Amino acid sequence: MTPQSVAGLPLNTAAPHAPDRSGPGRTATLTLGAVGVVYGDIGTSPLYAFREALRPAAADGATQAEIMGVVSLLLWALILIVTLKYVLFLLRADNRGEGGILALFALVQSFPQRSGAVFFLGVAGAALFFGDAIITPAISVLSAVEGLKLVTPVFEPFVLPIAVGILGGLFLIQSGGTGPLARWFGPITVLWFLAMGAAGVVQIVAQPAVLGALNPAHAIGFLGEHGRVAFVVLGAVFLAVTGAEALYADLGHFGRLPIRLAWFALVFPALSLNYLGQGALVLGNPQALSDPFFLMVPPWALPGLVVLATLATVIASQAVITGAFSMTRQAIQLGLLPRFEIRHTSETESGQIFLPAINVLLLTGVLVLVSEFRTSSALAAAYGIAVSGTMIVTTALAYRMLHRVRRWHPLLAAATVVPVLLIEGAFFAANSLKVPDGGYVPLLLGAAIVVMMWTWATGTRELYNRTHKQAISLEQFVRSIEKGSAARTPGVAVFLTSDPSATPPALLHNLKHNGVLHEHIIVVTVETSYRPRLDDADRVQIDRLSDRFDRVRLRFGFMETPNVNRALGLCRRRGLDFEGRKTSFFLGRRKLVARPEIGMPAWQDRLYILMSRFAADPSDFYHLPRDRVVELGSQVAV
Structure with missing residues (x-):
């Protein structure tokens, strides 16, 4: 999963609630501050x-x-x-x-x-x-x-x-x-x-x-x-x-x-x-x-x-x-x-x-x-x-x-x-x-x-574009799974991905190595808006792909820290039926390998890989419950 994607989608233009600055007392306090x-x-x-x-x-x-x-x-x-x-x-x-x-x-x-x-x-x-x-x-x-x-x-x-x-x-x-x-x-x-x-x-x-x-x-x-x-x-x-x-x-x-x-x-x-x-x-x-x-x-x-x-x-x-x-x-x-x-x-x-x-x-x-x-x-x-x-x-x-x-x-x-x-x-x-x-x-x-x-x-944009071209369409994957006979395991699986239209690599790896899929699968994409903050009304978009699959887009303003676990609570209030304590979160852990013949020059590839090593653990950054996070690794060329 790439660190974040920036949403260029049209959002509700209503401004988020601003702090109350009305009244002379409040103005005086803010002026002093x-x-x-x-x-x-x-x-x-x-x-x-x-x-x-x-x-x-x-x-x-x-x-x-x-x-x-x-x-x-x-x-x-x-x-x-x-x-x-x-x-x-x-x-x-x-x-x-x-x-x-x-x-x-x-x-x-x-x-x-x-x-x-x-x-x-x-x-x-x-x-x-x-x-x-x-x-x-x-x-x-x-x-x-x-x-x-x-x-x-x-x-x-x-x-x-x-x-x-x-x-x-x-x-x-x-x-x-x-x-x-x-x-x-x-x-x-x-x-x-x-x-x-x-x-x-x-x-x-x-x-x-x-x-x-x-x-x-x-x-x-x-x-x-x-x-x-x-x-x-x-x-x-x-x-x-x-x-x-x-x-x-x-x-x-x-x-x-x-x-x-x-x-x-x-x-x-x-x-x-x-x-x-x-x-x-x-x-x-x-x-x-x-x-x-x-x-x-x-x-x-x-x-x-x-x-x-x-x-x-x-x-x-x-x-x-x-x-x-x-x-x-x-x-x-x-x-x-x-x-x-x-x-x-x-x-x-x-x-x-x-x-x-x-x-x-x-x-x-x-x-x-x-x-x-x-x-x-x-x-x-x-x-x-x-x-x-x-x-x-x-x-x-x-x-x-x-x-x-x-x-x-x-x-x-x-x-x-x-x-x-x-x-x-x-x-x-x-x-x-x-x-x-x-x-x-x-x-x-x-x-x-x-x-x-x-x-x-x-580097993030080129990595996204390259993986998008190689990805399997999520809708196509859902249709094939519904017709197939993959074993089911109880519970809810949340797969985080940067590309809402593609099947998450972690989902494919889980199916390939474990041979099972959960009863309820939610594909989550975290997007950043060009607005500083968003109201809860603009935070969540839910697409029902089938009785078993849901796609969720979580949007955050560029001045907000994305809390995925809390935002998923909004999904439950919007009718997405799942029990939080029985939910597992699957993340893709990418090992980046420099390939000078593709993408950026070699020195930029090495710099990008070095910077990626300083990135915080996605479980912490997105505020996921660490005891319910599963990471599946893959090697990706940049």
Whole structure:
């Protein structure tokens, strides 16, 4: 059985039940949660964004015009990219209430005229997200812990070990679930934003002239006067908007209104005040450029700010890790990755999941980055290119969505997205200058993941097509069995297969080797919809093939974990008569063998086989009762 098949069948278009977000109390709770989860990443950018953006221009001493220009660039990046694109536009480009690059990809792919370009965009966007998920915890935690050096130089040799310890502990607690801690994320992050805003206000009062940076003329003048240096600065300015993808990805968890309220009421004002405050500080004291964020506060408040910053970066890292888990589950369901083991860490929240393999890969990547780059300034060179690439992919998919799904005229759709694409293209080009200094890291990671996803999707499709051509029609098999004299054994046998029209290989092997068939046989196919979640009304389709044979199609959304055993309970309520405790589940266990003369090139065959070995046991993935599962093996060439 292949890992999954994606359903292209027309489904009931009624949206699944969304969480109840009505009422001011519920909205306030979700808004508080959004502050902690959605804005954790972008909320830690002030730790390093202004410092790294101004440094290239201040190599020979920062002038007032340069400081004002960089602050203006930061503010208008927040306005144009985060506010206009994500908060006001993309939050409306949802897939039945769900957001994120794979949700947008699934929405576009679910409509006619699918294309290889759309597939590549979806895969590339997801791959770049994983690169970002490795860099974000490393640079965020390092930048916070580096504040200890300002408390006392005694801490300087211990910055790296402390950061490694915090990151290691963060990944180690993932297996137990973070639900009990999550209730503190919102309040702590609110306190973080309030502290950032207050620190900025104090400096603005001392240097009110910095408010002139709100005028975009300063940003435009800086870009026009500084040539190549301005291009380098633009790459660092982009650090201020990293984390904006979380706005879109967490749409399904919090809803459009709470995310917008959090942005306009707290996050955007706090970020703006802080960047203005850092600019004001450097205007009055150019030496403060060494670490303007922490130097904004008096020495007595510095230890508390360092602790609060560390907590904020841990929360931001947790949000990125959770996002990587969720993205992986979506990629598995959409057929882009093998069935990695998925553990649920909450009995009530389906979104709280843990993937051991992904956790180990993320931890390894983060620790390698920290040990190799050692400082947040060095890591800043590797940061930004993955995020800017993901943003471009999202914008391109948004055009496709407006044109194909919303039925906008192509010129109107282009007029909407091209200005955003030009801005993001400039950011991407500026970040490309970082490639020799570390920007190659996320690009290499992304390229490797693209190759893996492309190989898995291509190999699974070719394997399915090859076995389909060689398969025996299920209807033909049923007719021959009804006329034959094969021995019957009591009970119900459920055979899982990826091809609903073909006789499951496990069924043929069972008949060949055991010479018997069960009294009641149910052939089950698990399909993934391009919708994020499905109602029970759309979950099950039952076809009665004969008095003895039934064919069942179980459909799951790409954000759901398929629970076959529970879904079969729906079949009993629909009139399919069988007793669960007397049911045996038969699975086909395939041993893949590389055959270079067919299918993919030899190197891809070997990669596909290697990836298949990391797939979770289908009994666990599909939530089958292990004491009633029978596996029958066969050898298949790829």
